[in-house]
Amino acid sequence: MDVRPEILALILACALVTALPRVLPLVALSRFELPSWLREWLGYVPLAVLAALLAIEVLLPGGEPGFSLANPALPALAAAFAIAVWSRSLIGTVIAGVAAYWLLA
Amino acid sequence: MNDPEGFAAGARAGIAVVLGYLGIGFAAGVVERAAGLSYAEVLLISTVLYAGSAQFVVTSMLSLASPLSAIVLTVFFVNLRHLLLSAALAPHLRALRPWQNALLGLQLTDETFVVASARFSARPPAGAAWMAGLNMSAWTAWAAANLAGAALSGFAADTRVLGFALPCMFAGLIVLQLAAHPRFGVALAVTLAAAAVAVALHLAAPGPWAIIGATLFGATLGLGLRRWMSVPRSSR
Numbered sequence: 001m002d003v004r005p006e007i008l009a010l011i012l013a014c015a016l017v018t019a020l021p022r023v024l025p026l027v028a029l030s031r032f033e034l035p036s037w038l039r040e041w042l043g044y045v046p047l048a049v050l051a052a053l054l055a056i057e058v059l060l061p062g063g064e065p066g067f068s069l070a071n072p073a074l075p076a077l078a079a080a081f082a083i084a085v086w087s088r089s090l091i092g093t094v095i096a097g098v099a100a101y102w103l104l105a
Numbered sequence: 106m107n108d109p110e111g112f113a114a115g116a117r118a119g120i121a122v123v124l125g126y127l128g129i130g131f132a133a134g135v136v137e138r139a140a141g142l143s144y145a146e147v148l149l150i151s152t153v154l155y156a157g158s159a160q161f162v163v164t165s166m167l168s169l170a171s172p173l174s175a176i177v178l179t180v181f182f183v184n185l186r187h188l189l190l191s192a193a194l195a196p197h198l199r200a201l202r203p204w205q206n207a208l209l210g211l212q213l214t215d216e217t218f219v220v221a222s223a224r225f226s227a228r229p230p231a232g233a234a235w236m237a238g239l240n241m242s243a244w245t246a247w248a249a250a251n252l253a254g255a256a257l258s259g260f261a262a263d264t265r266v267l268g269f270a271l272p273c274m275f276a277g278l279i280v281l282q283l284a285a286h287p288r289f290g291v292a293l294a295v296t297l298a299a300a301a302v303a304v305a306l307h308l309a310a311p312g313p314w315a316i317i318g319a320t321l322f323g324a325t326l327g328l329g330l331r332r333w334m335s336v337p338r339s340s341r
Contacts, residue, residue, distance in 0.1 A: 003145045010173050011146070014163060015153045017181035021188040023210035027203050029195035041328045042193035043226070044295045046219050047282050048323025049186060051296040052303035052316045053215065054275040059304050073272065080273045084280035090121030093280070097273030098128065102266045 072104035110231055115238025118224060121277070122216045122239075123246040126157075128270030130247045133160050134254020135264050140164040144255055151251035155212065155244060157271070159183050160251075186316050189324075190218040197225040198236070205233045212240035219278045223285055291330045299323030 034042075058073045059065070080097030087093070108114060130151070137147045137160065150160055159180045166176045191210055198206055217239055224231055254264075279296060286292035303319035 002143055003149060004143075006173065007142070007146050008149070010163070010176060011150050011154055013173070013177045014159060014180040015155075017177060018154060018156050018159060018184040018187070019211055021185050022191055022213045023207050025188055025192035026195050026198065026206045026210040026213075029192055030199045030201065030206055031203075033199075034196055037328060039196055040331065041324050042189070042196070044292070044324040044327035045189045045193045045320060046222050047279065047286075047292055047296045048299035048320040048327075049189065049215065049316065050219065050275050050279050050282070051299040051323065052319035054272055054279065055300035055303045055319075056307050056315060057272050057275070059300075060307055065308070073269065076269065077272055077276055080276045081280065084277045088281065088284065090274065090277040090281065091124050093277035094121065094125050094128070094270050094273045097276065098266060098269050101269040101273075105266060 072101055076101035076104055110235050112234045112238035112241075115231075115235035115240075116242040117238075118220055118235070119217065119239040119242035121274070122220060122243045125216065125270045125274035126243060126246045127250045128267040129157055130250025131254035131257075132264035132268040133157060133164075134251040134256075135258040136161065136164050136254075137251065138255040138258035140168045142167075142255070144252065147251050147255040148248065151248045152244070154180075155247060156180075156184055156214065157247075182314070186215075186320060187213055189317075189320055190215070194218065194221060194225075197222070197231075198233075201233050209233065209236050209240060212244050214243065216274060216278065217243050219282065223281055226285060288327075288331055291327050291334070294330060295323045295327040298326050 054077075058071075058077055061071065061073065076097055079100040080093050083096040084090075084093040133151070134147055137150065138144075142150065142164070150163065154160060154163070162179055162183055163176055166179065191213055194210075194213070195206075198209065201209070220239060221231075221236060224235075283289060283292050283296065299319045299322065302322045303315050306315035306318050
């Protein structure tokens with residue numbers, strides 16, 4: 001149950017370098033009005049970041065190309081997308097996608 | 106009790122994130138315990154670092170006996186993308202005090218960010234209490250799932266199935282974002298382009314820069330396309 005000193009130091013250092021990019025823009029940029037083009041640019045950030053994370057996670061499992069039907073993630077993800085479009089429910093999408101992956105894998 | 110701007114409403118908005126985190130957090134806990142972390146260390150890393158991808162990086166690099174400085178540097182680059190998320194939330198939280206912004210920013214994740222920005226673009230403004238409710242429900246679920254995974258790591262044969270909750274949550278969030286976006290065509294182009302650029306960059310040079318580069322490219326493409334489309338046809 002102990003916390004080793006070097007692990008404590010590691011976790012605190014990682015937490016610090018994680019906290020800075022999380023906190024600084026929110027504190028600094030919320031002090032003044034951003035120009036409209038920048039607000040619009042920032043409005044596309046969520047979709048871009050999600051698409052990038054998802055593409056790497058599913059298409060390059062372990063850093064290797066996984067473009068084949070032998071990769072059960074692809075059909076399972078297609079099912080998740082279909083459920084998401086049909087139901088507009090995040091919970092339903094997660095449950096359906098994990099169930100599909102479990103059946104296929 | 107039913108205040109749509111209150112803590113409870115924020116916590117309810119986080120239910121889908123909670124569900125996803127239960128799966129991914131469980132997988133993270135299993136891996137952390139297998140890498141030799143104690144229960145106290147699992148609790149510490151999931152509450153203080155509180156970043157899924159970074160925790161997987163720390164555990165895998167610890168198992169490889171990497172130098173601590175290299176682990177910290179990698180975590181920094183992996184989490185640098187939060188700069189963009191934090192900046193994107195800033196215009197919506199301008200009414201808050203700096204210390205409130207700082208506390209809310211500490212618990213910023215990819216998933217809570219998307220839920221919050223969907224909420225803010227639908228009907229502003231939401232206050233600090235709503236955002237705190239969202240953050241706390243996700244944070245509590247994450248820590249509990251990490252501990253559960255650590256406790257049951259001896260029985261868990263395969264964490265891949267539960268870990269698949271993460272891509273499913275991304276897929277659901279993408280659909281919800283696209284459906285709510287005022288410019289569907291541009292938003293769809295941004296999504297597809299960011300995915301393609303991320304894969305290309307990752308194949309060229311694996312690492313967190315692929316995410317950051319794809320995000321910068323996608324958002325810039327969106328702004329450019331929208332500007333180009335709103336130019337009157339006669340002056341093109």
